[in-house]
Structures are given as structure tokens and as C-alpha cells.
Amino acid sequence: MPNGPGKRRLRLHLELDDDDVRLLGGALLAARAAELAELHRRSGRLSYGYGTDSAREDMSAEVVQSRRRMQLIDELIAELDRAAAR
Numbered sequence: 001m002p003n004g005p006g007k008r009r010l011r012l013h014l015e016l017d018d019d020d021v022r023l024l025g026g027a028l029l030a031a032r033a034a035e036l037a038e039l040h041r042r043s044g045r046l047s048y049g050y051g052t053d054s055a056r057e058d059m060s061a062e063v064v065q066s067r068r069r070m071q072l073i074d075e076l077i078a079e080l081d082r083a084a085a086r
Contacts (some may be wrong), residue, residue, distance in 0.1 A: 021084050025077065032073045039066040 016024065042063050046056060 021080065025080055025084075028073055028077050028080065032070060032077070035066055035070045035073065039063060039070065042066065 014020075014024075042059050045051070046059050046063065050056075051059065
């Protein structure tokens with residue numbers, strides 16, 4: 001059962017061999033690294049006070065969104081690790 005209002009359960013079913021599992025894990029780690037680099041870049045711009053007030057608000061929202069994307073990628077990596085261990 002989903003947790004909280006507006007949440008839903010999403011199931012994915014993939015037929016993968018061991019090499020594909022490793023490749024997918026690597027792709028997810030690469031996506032996480034790219035997201036982390038972008039997060040650091042935007043956070044740095046915010047901390048140095050670049051841009052107008054409006055631009056900083058946009059950057060702040062993008063930082064929040066980037067952190068959430070990283071959390072989702074982390075959840076996918078963890079689920080892939082659990083599935084691979086079975």
C-alpha cells in the first residue's frame with residue numbers, strides 16, 4: 001500500500017542477466033554522480049549570492065528538486081541491489 005496521499009506503488013519487471021544488472025547499476029551510479037555535480041554547482045552559486053533574488057529563488061527550487069532526484073536514484077540503486085542479492 002502506498003504511503004501518504006498522492007503516492008502510488010510502481011512496479012518494474014526487467015529480465016536481466018548478471019552483466020546487465022551490473023551495467024544498470026553503473027548507469028544509475030553515473031546518473032547519481034551527474035546529479036551530485038549539478039547539485040554542487042547550483043549550491044555553490046547560491047552560497048556565493050549569484051544572480052537576482054528571483055534567479056536565486058529558481059536556483060533554490062532546482063537544488064531541492066536535484067536532491068529529490070538523487071534520493072530517487074538512491075532508492076533505485078538500493079532496490080536493484082536487493083533484487084540482485086535474491
